[in-house]
Amino acid sequence: MWDFSIGKTIGILxxxxxxxxxxxxxxxxxxxxxxxxxxxxxxxxxxxxxxxxSPESFAVWGGIFGMGLVGTAVYWAREWLLYMVKAAHIAVMVKLIDGEPLPDGKGQVAYGREVVTARFGEANVLFALDQLIKGVIAAITGLLGGIAAFLPIPGLDGIVRFANTVIRLSMTYVDEIILGYNIRTGSDNAWESSRRGLVLYAQNGLKMVKNAVWLSVFLWILSIVVFLMALAPAAAIVYLFPGDLAALSFIVALVFAWAFKAAVLEPFAIAALMAVYFDTIRGQVPDPDWDAKLTGASEKFRALTEQAKGAFGGRAITA
Incomplete structure (x- = not known):
């Protein structure tokens, strides 16, 4: 079973x-x-x-173009969303997971942004760090998935492929967990603390994956329920559009389910996994063997190490 508390996680949210x-x-x-x-x-x-x-076909392509335009804008706004919203929320959740009171006389959003600004400086620094962490996650996924390949069970190929797929899907929130670890340590070198956090995650990877799989199952079930509930109102909205755009109601419902997942379900998963991670690594130090494995397997991890060596005050000296 899982190691996180659903009640405590809901309480944090x-x-x-x-x-x-x-x-x-x-x-x-x-x-x-x-x-x-x-x-x-x-x-x-x-x-x-x-x-x-055939005005209907033009209407369909016009609708697709409109959605693509907004999708492009959202893609370019992801750096701002990471810095101003997600990271600040994680900063507050870290405090609550550790049972520490939030400062009086200051709003949560303002406090979270203050912590992130003090920790990482400008948004592009946090975004660059986040991209390196995402690159290392791919290597951790491969190393954890590769463990199954050495199990002495005949006919294991299909199971190994399935296990690797599950592991990849369950690693969605690792970068947020490492960001939480980074904020929690309060280190002067964000690159080095991220590197240590990744090694600690990898050496406890199987336990973390187990909990992440359970959370993935919960989140996908809830997302599907929200999607099905959104189909009818989405179809009613699309009905007002010109032309026969019934197919777009599916996409609108999908976007609504994505929004609900990003706004409510993702913070739940992040809070639950951070609590498991903090509890698991208590008293541990990074395992040199896993450090060496990640160094050999990931160019991004090696880049993170180089940034850590050349960093001052948590920010890279080089541009």
Whole structure:
């Protein structure tokens, strides 16, 4: 079974309600932008297509173009979302997981941003660090998945492939967990503390993967439920668009489910896994063998090590 407490994790989310509301506003505004862009694009496409024999096809392509435009904007806004929202939320959750009181006279969102700014400085530093961590996660996934290949069980190929797929899917929130570890340590060198956090995660990887798999199952079930519940209202909204755009109701419901997952379910998973991680690594030091494995397997880990050597005050000297 899992090692996290569902009740305690829900309690942490309730205590960080200002962040949950902020995330819901941001992601549901994004959902509304998708809907409006789709409707506007479909309307323009239908108007242009009315000069031809198939205005419906033009409406479909217009709707797709509108959604693609918003999707591109969201992609470019990911650095801001990471820095201003996700990292600040994690900073507050770390305090609550450790049972520490939040400072009086200051809002949670302002406090979280203050911690992140003091820890990482500018957004591009945190974003660059996050990208290196994501690269190392791929190596950890391969190393953990490779363990199954050496099990002396005949006909294990299919099971190994399935296990590797499960491991990859369950590693979604590792970068957020390492970010939480980074904030928790308060080290002057964010690159080095991230490197240590990754080694600690890898040496406890099987336990972390077990809990991550359970959380993935919970989150996907809930996301599917939300998606199915959103289909009917999405179809009603798309019905107002010009042309026959029934297929787009599926996409709108999918975007709504994604927004709910990002606003509510992801913080739950991050809080639960951080609590398991902090409890698991208590009293541990990074294993030199795992350090060597990651150094040999990951170019990103080697780059993280180089940044740690050349960093001052947690920020790289080089541009």
């Amino acid at each position: 309730l205590k960080t309600m200002p962040f949950i509301i902020t995330r819901m506003v941001i992601y549901f505004v994004i959902t509304l932008a998708f809907i409006l862009a789709t409707g506007t694009g479909a309307g323009i496409g239908y108007g242009v297509g009315s000069l031809s024999d």
